[in-house]
Amino acid sequence: MSIQKVLVSGANGQLGWEIAQAAKLFPNFEFVFVDRNAMDLSNSNELSGIVSLFAPDAIINTAAYTAVDKAETENELAYAINAEAVATLASIAKQKNIPFITYSTDYVFNGNANSPYLTDTKLDPVNFYGKTKADGEQMALAENENTIIIRTSWVFSSHGNNFVKTMMRLMKERDALNIVGDQKGRPTYAKDLAHATIQILIALNEGKQISGIYHYANAGETTWFGFAEKIKDLAGLECDLKAITSDQFPTPAKRPNYSVLDTHKIENDLGIEIPSWEIALKQCIDQLT
Ligand SMILES: NC(=O)c1ccc[n+]([C@@H]2O[C@H](COP(=O)([O-])OP(=O)(O)OC[C@H]3O[C@@H](n4cnc5c(N)ncnc54)[C@H](OP(=O)(O)O)[C@@H]3O)[C@@H](O)[C@H]2O)c1
Numbered sequence: 443m444s445i446q447k448v449l450v451s452g453a454n455g456q457l458g459w460e461i462a463q464a465a466k467l468f469p470n471f472e473f474v475f476v477d478r479n480a481m482d483l484s485n486s487n488e489l490s491g492i493v494s495l496f497a498p499d500a501i502i503n504t505a506a507y508t509a510v511d512k513a514e515t516e517n518e519l520a521y522a523i524n525a526e527a528v529a530t531l532a533s534i535a536k537q538k539n540i541p542f543i544t545y546s547t548d549y550v551f552n553g554n555a556n557s558p559y560l561t562d563t564k565l566d567p568v569n570f571y572g573k574t575k576a577d578g579e580q581m582a583l584a585e586n587e588n589t590i591i592i593r594t595s596w597v598f599s600s601h602g603n604n605f606v607k608t609m610m611r612l613m614k615e616r617d618a619l620n621i622v623g624d625q626k627g628r629p630t631y632a633k634d635l636a637h638a639t640i641q642i643l644i645a646l647n648e649g650k651q652i653s654g655i656y657h658y659a660n661a662g663e664t665t666w667f668g669f670a671e672k673i674k675d676l677a678g679l680e681c682d683l684k685a686i687t688s689d690q691f692p693t694p695a696k697r698p699n700y701s702v703l704d705t706h707k708i709e710n711d712l713g714i715e716i717p718s719w720e721i722a723l724k725q726c727i728d729q730l731t
Pocket residue numbers: 452453454455456457458477478479481482483484485503504505506507508523544545546547548593594595596597598602603
């Protein structure tokens with residue numbers, strides 16, 4: 443396979459932006475980044491024409507409806523972007539015989555497990571956003587069995603909106619904060635996921651057969667409270683943190699108690715080394731301070 447020109451949607455999101463930063467280190471690829479204005483995923487009918495215009499050798503879809511709580515009421519739009527458009531892009535990639543990489547979430551699982559989710563663990567979305575992503579996965583694979591889906595979790599970056607940046611802001615503004623301490627997961631630095639994605643492009647160019655579902659999250663696991671404590675420590679901030687239960691912090695969309703993804707498949711099949719979330723967090727905070 444010879445991938446040179448890569449079309450990346452979601453240019454202004456955390457992952458889209460990190461792929462743009464990482465891309466500078468890989469001049470052999472020509473990355474073309476499109477934002478919502480250039481390629482609106484809520485408009486499935488236009489996608490084929492837009493992709494044809496750029497004539498890419500591969501498509502990476504980082505764009506998504508990521509407002510988890512709002513998705514509970516904005517059902518139609520969330521579904522159009524996360525399920526229907528993903529299936530359409532998969533079908534376009536099949537017609538053009540080019541690789542298609544898209545991303546999904548730990549929220550496709552019910553959150554009740556007590557050991558890490560495998561790539562083939564039964565889908566049972568914890569909320570409507572999770573359902574849109576689960577249906578997006580299945581519809582994309584039905585359209586195009588070569589679709590590459592990377593599920594990830596608890597994404598942070600120095601760019602965009604995320605838990606790390608929100609915590610740093612709140613810890614500066616307030617003397618004390620309550621943080622949910624009974625939900626477990628794996629934080630993911632979008633920069634590391636961006637590099638893993640480019641490694642997939644390189645592996646495809648080397649002729650490696652890659653398709654189906656993979657999990658990528660930084661190594662280790664923690665709770666939101668543990669994550670906040672580490673942010674406070676690494677950013678050198680003063681604030682009293684108190685662990686509370688999920689019941690004490692109700693949200694419109696249910697959150698999983700346990701959402702640890704097992705990442706062995708991507709590590710073993712593709713030889714991708716995953717840094718610990720603490721090391722990744724330090725890198726991100728160093729960028730922010
Ligand atoms: N963030 C997380 O914690 C998390 C966790 C698990 C999985 N994921 C998945 O990982 C992937 C990357 O997420 P991220 O953290 O980079 O998300 P993000 O920062 O929220 O970025 C999403 C991007 O999608 C764009 N977008 C939204 N609606 C669109 C539309 N109709 N057409 C085109 N673009 C549209 C947004 O555009 P605007 O900038 O114009 O709003 C935004 O730039 C997504 O598939 C997401 O579901 C994320």
